[in-house]
Amino acid sequence: MAEAIDFSHLVDSVKGLSEKQLTQHFTLYQGYVKKLNEIEDKLKTEDKAKANFSFGEFSELMRRRSVAFNGTHLHEAYFENLEPVGEPQQIKDLLNDAFGSVDKWKEDMKASAVSTPGWVLLTWDKTEEKLKNWILFEHNIGLPVHQNIVLALDCWEHAFMIDYGIDKPTYVKTFLENINWDVVDKRLKEFMK
Ligand SMILES: [Fe+2]
Numbered sequence: 001m002a003e004a005i006d007f008s009h010l011v012d013s014v015k016g017l018s019e020k021q022l023t024q025h026f027t028l029y030q031g032y033v034k035k036l037n038e039i040e041d042k043l044k045t046e047d048k049a050k051a052n053f054s055f056g057e058f059s060e061l062m063r064r065r066s067v068a069f070n071g072t073h074l075h076e077a078y079f080e081n082l083e084p085v086g087e088p089q090q091i092k093d094l095l096n097d098a099f100g101s102v103d104k105w106k107e108d109m110k111a112s113a114v115s116t117p118g119w120v121l122l123t124w125d126k127t128e129e130k131l132k133n134w135i136l137f138e139h140n141i142g143l144p145v146h147q148n149i150v151l152a153l154d155c156w157e158h159a160f161m162i163d164y165g166i167d168k169p170t171y172v173k174t175f176l177e178n179i180n181w182d183v184v185d186k187r188l189k190e191f192m193k
Contacts, residue, residue, distance in 0.1 A: 001040075002036050002037055002040075002072055003033070004029065004030045005076055005079070007022075007026055007029075007079040008023075008026065010079060010083060011023070013083050013084065014083060014178050015174070015178060016163070016174035016177065016178065017160075017174065017178075018162065018163050020162055024158065024162060025075075025158060025159060026079075028158055029071075029072070029075040029076075029079070032068050032071035032075060033072050035068040035071070036065075036068035036069055036072050039061050039064060039068055040065075042057075042061055043058070043061050046058040046061060066139075066140035067138070067139050069140070070140045070143075071139045074121075074139055074149075074152055074154070075154065077149050077151075077152035078153065078154045080183050081151050081152060081179060081180050081183045082178055082179075083179075083183075084178045084180075085179075085181060085182050086180065086181035086182040086185070087181055088102060088181050089185050090185050090188055090189070091131075091150070091181070091185060091188055094188070095131060097130065097131075098130050098131040098132065099131075105131075105133075106176055108133050109122070109133060109153065109172065109176065110169060110172050110173075112134075112135050113155045113168060113169075113172045114168055114169065116135035116136065116137055117137060117155070117157070118135070118136045118137050118139070118142075118155060118156055119139070119142075119152065119153065119154060119156075120133060120134070120136075120153040120155055121143065121147070121150075121151070121152055121153070122149075122150045122153075123143075123147035123148055123150055124147070124148040124150050124188065124191040124192065125146065125147055126148065126191075127146050132147070134147070148187070148190075149187070150184055150188055150191070151179065153172070153175055155168065155172070
């Protein structure tokens with residue numbers, strides 16, 4: 001059973017995102033956790049003999065399960081790395097290697113953000129042992145295998161519309177000023193063991 005994490009402390013620490021914007025976003029995240037639990041519960045009792053490509057209760061639940069799962073865990077990754085804490089440490093050299101410089105990586109983040117209605121993820125690609133940016137058009141579509149999520153940027157309109165309207169680039173700039181680099185470093189250390 002998944003349990004929603006309380007991220008309400010971010011209201012006091014994140015700069016440039018209002019209480020209303022953040023609170024609405026927390027509520028949306030809690031909805032994914034609820035749906036994930038509902039799907040997992042129903043899967044326990046659905047008749048697997050009725051599974052079907054066109055339509056079947058079990059099949060529909062299986063098709064939507066990864067939406068609720070990633071909807072839950074991508075939001076947790078985003079809120080965990082959303083807070084102005086620390087400076088880039090270990091990651092600095094890795095960003096230099098992968099993108100040329102930290103500023104060039106930021107340019108890549110901005111360009112990636114306007115290329116998707118959904119997520120931008122900075123990952124540790126285990127196949128090349130290198131940092132990479134990816135874009136996702138849906139919570140559960142577009143993340144290649146063998147990737148560990150180092151940083152998650154929620155670019156869905158619900159993440160910024162209240163404060164920024166359709167001005168996604170300014171929201172991304174705000175996000176880049178609110179990165180919890182301690183969390184990022186901790187994740188990297190874990191992935192690079
Ligand atoms: Fe979101």
